[in-house]
Amino acid sequence: MKKVLPILLVDVVLVIVFCAIGRRSHDEANALTGLLTTAWPFLGGLALGWIANEALYRNKSMPASVVPAGIVIWLCTLVGGMLLRVVSGQGTAFSFILVAATVLGVFLLGWRAVYAAVERRRAVV
Secondary structure, eight states, X not given: OTTHHXXXXXXXXXXXXXXXXXXXXXXXXXXXXXXXXXXHHHHHHHHHHHHHHHHHHXXXXXXXXXXXXXXXXXXXXXXXXXXXXXXXXXXXXXXXXXXXXXXXXXXXXXXXXXXXXXXXXXXXX
């Protein structure tokens, strides 16, 4: 659990940052409540991704790995987040889906790729 909690926290922070950037770019009001309204579907999708990764790989996939954990977590965050937005009456315009897929991919896969590169470098030294 000590190894997993920091990884989960990084994912949570990055999802919240994604939502905050989106709200900021649209000059939306109600900072905290608005952020929570925007973030909860994606945080729900993130939780689904973590549960799916554990169910599929049962400790065989480190959550900090790009493949398969990062891919599973990213896709579940995106798809689950969009489905929860639809259920809650929030928008899911095609352009938003593309932006969300790209930014969440860069965030959730990017930090894992950097982490893997650092770990490989550390192993060599």
